[in-house]
Amino acid sequence: MRQKLAAGNWKMHGLAADLAAIDALRAANPAPACEVVICPPATLLARMAERLKRSPYCLGGQDCHVAAKGAHTGDIAATMLADAGASFVILGHSERRADHGETSAVVAAKARAARAAGLVPIICIGETEAERDGGRTLQVLSDQLATSLPDGTDAPLVVAYEPVWAIGTGRTPSPAQIAEAHGHLRSQLARHLGAGPAAAVRLLYGGSVKPANAAAIFAVAEVDGALVGGASLAAADFGAIIASLDAAG
Ligand code: 13P
Numbered sequence: 001m002r003q004k005l006a007a008g009n010w011k012m013h014g015l016a017a018d019l020a021a022i023d024a025l026r027a028a029n030p031a032p033a034c035e036v037v038i039c040p041p042a043t044l045l046a047r048m049a050e051r052l053k054r055s056p057y058c059l060g061g062q063d064c065h066v067a068a069k070g071a072h073t074g075d076i077a078a079t080m081l082a083d084a085g086a087s088f089v090i091l092g093h094s095e096r097r098a099d100h101g102e103t104s105a106v107v108a109a110k111a112r113a114a115r116a117a118g119l120v121p122i123i124c125i126g127e128t129e130a131e132r133d134g135g136r137t138l139q140v141l142s143d144q145l146a147t148s149l150p151d152g153t154d155a156p157l158v159v160a161y162e163p164v165w166a167i168g169t170g171r172t173p174s175p176a177q178i179a180e181a182h183g184h185l186r187s188q189l190a191r192h193l194g195a196g197p198a199a200a201v202r203l204l205y206g207g208s209v210k211p212a213n214a215a216a217i218f219a220v221a222e223v224d225g226a227l228v229g230g231a232s233l234a235a236a237d238f239g240a241i242i243a244s245l246d247a248a249g
Helices: 014-030 042-052 077-082 093-101 104-116 131-132 139-148 173-193 193-202 211-218 234-247
Strands: 005-009 036-037 056-060 087-089 120-125 158-161 202-206 225-228
Touching: 005 087, 005 158, 005 193, 005 202, 005 234, 014 042, 014 056, 014 234, 036 087, 042 056, 056 077, 077 104, 077 139, 087 104, 104 120, 104 139, 131 139, 139 173, 158 173, 173 193, 173 211, 211 225, 211 234, 225 234
Parallel strands: 005 036, 005 225, 036 056, 056 087, 087 120, 120 158, 158 202, 202 225
Antiparallel strands: none
């Protein structure tokens, strides 16, 4: 059985004053059955780690460098994320692929670095609207998955399906479209990793997940949780999404 996972991606949002949202979230959801990961901006990692101490909530980074250390001004090594208290790291988010030209080969190298530091990579993939309209969604997902995966099957892995056109737009794929994508990814994972390791990979859906649509999304087969952007910034919204995931069992 895969434990469900709710990951909050704060993106480039959050100042010290916003850490209080975590106290409200913990008060409302003190003992979630699902795993919860908060991925704040790097400037808040250490303070968030303090805030999450003695709670079931985990900490995650939003990116890491491929190298363990070195002359890379402005970058963050996976070892540094682990040192700050993180146990997960988001990799290959479409915003990083678009803003920083990250290729899937770079994402795979980052995932290797993350694993070497003991972090669980959350690898993001997803089609653009043009690719969906062109009937290329499954091929794009196959290609991105095959080239973004790190080698090896003996460490945990999370894959997030995030259609680019659904991120921050309020639009989501239909449950049938999510089911098709997740079913496809599960079978592709089995091709690459073998059936046993593929069955252990948690598949998240991401893109405009809100309290109002969470239950319908979590009812879809092969959806093991969500990667939540905007709604993770508001304790009430993220708390409701966590409760919805728990209710989905
Ligand atoms: P939104 O939930 O704001 O659409 O963002 C999704 C996302 O990109 C999470 O990584």
